[in-house]
Amino acid sequence: MALVKYNNNSISAVTSAPLIPLGALTHIKTLTASSSSTLSFVHGSNGVVLDNTYPIYKFEFINIHPATNSVLFQFNLSTDSGSNYNVAKTTTAFAAQHKEDDSSTALSYDTGEDLANGTGFQSFLSNIGNLDNESASGEMFLYSPSSTTFVKHFTSRVNHHHSEDISVDCYIAGYGNTTSAINAVQFKMSSGNIDSGKIKLYGIKDS
Amino acid sequence: MSIVKLNNQGVKNATAFGSISSLGSMVFIKKLTASSSATLSFVDGANGVVLDDTYKEYLFTFNNIHPATSGAYLYFNGTDDDSSHSFDVVQTTTHFRAYNFEDDSARILQYLSSFDTAQGTDSRISSGLHNDNDSSLSGYLTLFNPSSTTFVKHFISNTNYEQGAVSINSKFAGYFNTTADITGVQFKMSSGNMDAGDICLYGIA
Numbered sequence: 001m002a003l004v005k006y007n008n009n010s011i012s013a014v015t016s017a018p019l020i021p022l023g024a025l026t027h028i029k030t031l032t033a034s035s036s037s038t039l040s041f042v043h044g045s046n047g048v049v050l051d052n053t054y055p056i057y058k059f060e061f062i063n064i065h066p067a068t069n070s071v072l073f074q075f076n077l078s079t080d081s082g083s084n085y086n087v088a089k090t091t092t093a094f095a096a097q098h099k100e101d102d103s104s105t106a107l108s109y110d111t112g113e114d115l116a117n118g119t120g121f122q123s124f125l126s127n128i129g130n131l132d133n134e135s136a137s138g139e140m141f142l143y144s145p146s147s148t149t150f151v152k153h154f155t156s157r158v159n160h161h162h163s164e165d166i167s168v169d170c171y172i173a174g175y176g177n178t179t180s181a182i183n184a185v186q187f188k189m190s191s192g193n194i195d196s197g198k199i200k201l202y203g204i205k206d207s
Numbered sequence: 208m209s210i211v212k213l214n215n216q217g218v219k220n221a222t223a224f225g226s227i228s229s230l231g232s233m234v235f236i237k238k239l240t241a242s243s244s245a246t247l248s249f250v251d252g253a254n255g256v257v258l259d260d261t262y263k264e265y266l267f268t269f270n271n272i273h274p275a276t277s278g279a280y281l282y283f284n285g286t287d288d289d290s291s292h293s294f295d296v297v298q299t300t301t302h303f304r305a306y307n308f309e310d311d312s313a314r315i316l317q318y319l320s321s322f323d324t325a326q327g328t329d330s331r332i333s334s335g336l337h338n339d340n341d342s343s344l345s346g347y348l349t350l351f352n353p354s355s356t357t358f359v360k361h362f363i364s365n366t367n368y369e370q371g372a373v374s375i376n377s378k379f380a381g382y383f384n385t386t387a388d389i390t391g392v393q394f395k396m397s398s399g400n401m402d403a404g405d406i407c408l409y410g411i412a
Contacts, residue, residue, distance in 0.1 A: 023231010024409050055270045055405065056345075090374040092305035094316045109305055109316035116311030143270055143345035150271045153345035153367040155376065173367040173376035177309065179341050204268065206238050206407045 025058070028201045033194035035067060041201050042082040042184040050183055052146035054203030059142070059185070061158060061199055063135040066128050068192030070163040072113075073128060073136050074121035077145075077152070077176045078184035085186045086119040087152075091174030095125050100165040117177055123190065124156065125170035129163035135197060136160030138170070145182035152176035232412040233266070241401035243275065249408050250292055250391035258391060260354035262410035267350070267392070269366060269406055271343035276399025278335040281344060283379075283394055284328055285353075285360070287387035294393045300324040300381030302331060309372040324381065331397070332364055332379050337371045343404065344368035348379075353389035360389050 029048050031039045041059075043050035050057060064073050076085035093113040098105045113123050128136050138158030145152055155173040162168050176182055187199055237256050239247045249267075251258035258265060272281060286292040302322040307314040324330040336344055346366030353360050360383040367376050383389055394406055 023233055024235040025231060025233040055407070056268055090307055090309045090369075090372075092307045092314065092316075092374055092376045094305050107316075109314060111314060114307045114314055116307060117309045141347070147271060150273070150341050150343040151369050153271075153343070153369075155346060155365050155367050171305070171376065171378075173305070173365075174307070174374045175367065175369055204233075204409075205235050206268075206270075206405060207235065 024205045026054070026203045026205060028203055030198055030200045033064070033197045035193045035195055037193050038186050038188045039194060039199050040082055040184060040186040044081070048201065049203060050145060050185070051181070055144050055206045056204040057142045057145065058202040058204060059140045059199055060202070061136060061138050062197060063137055064128070064197035065135040065195045066130045066189045066192060067195040068189065069130040070127035071192060072123035072125070072190035073158070073160070073187070074123045074190055075140070075185060075187045076121045077182045078186065079178060079180040079182060082184040082186065085121070085184070087176040087178055087182065088117045088119050089115045089122055089174050089176050090117050091115045091122055091172060093125060094171050096169040097162070097166050100167070115174065121188065122172060122174070124158040124160070124172055126160070126168050127163045128160045130195070134161040134163070142182070142185065148179055148181055151178065152182050234410045234412060236408040236410055238405055238407045241272070241404045243400045243402055245400055246393050246395040247401065247406050248292070248391060248393040250286070256408065257410060258353055258389070258408070262412060263352050264411035265350045265353065266409040266411055267348045267406055268409070269344055269346050270404060271345055272336070272404035272406070273343045273402045274336045274338050274396050274399060275402040276396065277338040279396040279398045280335060281332040281394065282329045282397055283332050283348065283392065284330065285383050285389045286391045286393070287385055287389055289390060292391050294391070295328050296383045296385055296389065297326050297328060298324050298330050298381050298383055299326055300330045300379060302377065302379050304334065304375055304377040306373050306375040309374070326384065330379070330381065333366055333368055333377050334375060335370060336368055338402065339369070339371065342369040342371070350389070350392065356386055356388055358386065359384050
């Protein structure tokens with residue numbers, strides 16, 4: 001009996017091979033800012049998944065560039081599919097910073113940017129410049145947003161180019177103080193539009 | 208010559224295509240779910256756990272870890288035994304945290320000299336957790352190159368938790384001070400059981 005040899009062409013009809021492990025980090029949605037007032041990820045809208053499909057969600061911020069100089073990049077949570085972004089949050093906020101001219105460094109808690117059960121937008125700390133090469137990049141994890149038992153934890157780390165030529169390494173963490181499911185997350189600047197940049201949403205599998 | 212076309216049925220048992228053995232660089236390995244559990248342990252070769260030189264980096268995720276006993280810490284340790292798994296590898300660690308009260312009464316960024324470990328065992332990932340119904344801990348811990356027989360074994364952790372009406376963000380890091388390979392890690396509470404919560408293990412290719 002002749003042997004049959006398969007090559008890439010002969011397996012072009014294959015759409016799955018269930019025994020080959022798939023990656024645990026699944027890309028869900030990328031939103032690209034273009035003079036955008038907000039970027040919103042709403043479960044069930046435009047291909048966004050933000051429910052119990054994944055236990056952990058990861059947002060990546062890539063070169064978030066504000067239209068207005070010296071403004072804050074911010075986020076909020078929604079329990080009503082984006083009708084309102086006003087979930088109460090208690091958060092911590094601290095940062096390391098270093099000026100480009102080496103004139104100062106610091107590691108400090110930012111008492112002006114944390115929230116104590118506040119419903120407003122949480123900022124990723126200090127002011128981003130809007131010169132052509134200035135932006136913010138980083139990541140945020142949102143844990144078990146669909147839980148109806150526990151508060152909703154998040155942790156983030158974002159580095160940005162401060163408007164006064166400072167590299168700022170910002171740590172924001174906390175929880176949405178609700179046992180309702182979180183089904184939407186919105187990002188915006190404290191003033192003006194998000195001129196450009198991408199926000200990517202991933203789901204992390206647990207099986 | 209007839210053309211042979213393969214379909215899903217034809218390759219259903221394939222575990223690799225040539226050099227492709229997995230898709231994506233973050234590979235799910237194992238999920239352990241606490242249910243009034245004294246410990247949650249990941250041991251290489253047991254119950255489908257891989258914790259060897261297959262990956263140079265391993266990620267543990269914590270999702271809503273809920274203690275049975277209020278005030279208990281989340282502990283972490285490793286084993287370098289191949290059979291007895293005594294989880295007693297010496298560690299040196301750092302621990303700092305930021306916290307903020309829901310009533311806005313206090314907040315701070317501080318190094319916790321009472322929470323670090325100097326050549327001890329059972330390091331604290333967190334400070335005390337509360338067992339209120341909606342309180343929990345979530346976050347992650349990355350363990351680097353556990354199978355090295357040359358270097359100490361580094362780990363870094365970032366967790367957030369609710370302690371009563373306080374949000375606490377703990378940064379814990381350090382190393383297992385051994386050149387023996389780490390063959391397993393264990394998580395437990397400092398007192399009482401782990402009432403609920405998931406810990407997942409991933410390999411980072």
